[in-house]
Amino acid sequence: MFRRSDTAATLATALVATATALVLTTSTSAAAATAPGFLSGTDLPPHPSSPWYAGAVTKGLPEFAPFCLEGVLPATGSWHRDFGTEFDTGAVQVSVRSASPSAAAKLVGTLERKVAACAADWLRTTPGGTASWQDYGTLPVEEGAHVYGVHTSIPDSEPGVHLFGIGRDGATVTVVKWGEMGNLSHAPVADFKKTTTKAVNKLNR
Numbered sequence: 472m473f474r475r476s477d478t479a480a481t482l483a484t485a486l487v488a489t490a491t492a493l494v495l496t497t498s499t500s501a502a503a504a505t506a507p508g509f510l511s512g513t514d515l516p517p518h519p520s521s522p523w524y525a526g527a528v529t530k531g532l533p534e535f536a537p538f539c540l541e542g543v544l545p546a547t548g549s550w551h552r553d554f555g556t557e558f559d560t561g562a563v564q565v566s567v568r569s570a571s572p573s574a575a576a577k578l579v580g581t582l583e584r585k586v587a588a589c590a591a592d593w594l595r596t597t598p599g600g601t602a603s604w605q606d607y608g609t610l611p612v613e614e615g616a617h618v619y620g621v622h623t624s625i626p627d628s629e630p631g632v633h634l635f636g637i638g639r640d641g642a643t644v645t646v647v648k649w650g651e652m653g654n655l656s657h658a659p660v661a662d663f664k665k666t667t668t669k670a671v672n673k674l675n676r
Contacts, residue, residue, distance in 0.1 A: 506530070506550045507566040507643050508673035516649065516662035521556040528552045537563050537648040538633055539589035539621060543581055544646070560651035564670060567644045575642045576614070582637045582646055586619045593623055600625045607660055612671045613640040618664055622655045632658050636667025640674040 512523030532544055533551045548568040555561045569575035590602035600623060607618040616638030624630035633650040647670050649663055 508676045509552045514669045516659035518556045526553040562649040564647045569642045612668045634663045638671035643674045
């Protein structure tokens with residue numbers, strides 16, 4: 472037979488457990504609703520003739536998917552920021568809070584495969600075009616990052632060059648896409664590697 476003190480102790484324990492669960496749930500929900508850390512304009516490769524202008528950090532995906540990444544970035548848990556200059560050079564960063572580190576690692580693999588296949592995929596749908604790509608290697612930051620370059624050109628038009636930095640910190644993934652007119656020999660790869668490292672380091676700060 473339970474004494475009144477036993478019942479009170481049991482009730483108190485249950486209330487503490489419930490309160491703890493609510494705090495944990497609230498903390499998890501708050502983390503999921505908070506935007507990851509993003510690059511600022513000064514973190515991007517310097518432009519010789521213009522400052523970088525940064526848009527607001529905005530929940531969801533950009534109106535137009537970054538080149539090479541159409542259809543692979545999830546809307547759930549996503550945030551983005553657009554960057555521009557006074558000339559043709561622009562950039563976008565998209566970051567995704569995944570459900571778990573394993574889900575984030577899977578997303579990174581999907582993004583890397585999509586970028587690696589981008590030049591060949593673009594050529595199949597662009598008669599008369601030329602394209603190439605370059606793997607610039609991995610970076611030792613958090614759970615890792617990878618940098619790629621893609622060049623595309625069509626007759627009677629300016630060629631385009633794009634750099635991609637894809638990385639992960641825990642369950643958060645980021646991809647930075649930089650682009651301008653030109654080819655891979657003109658791309659600021661060394662500076663963009665620094666940009667990618669900063670992007671990953673800022674995710675959960």
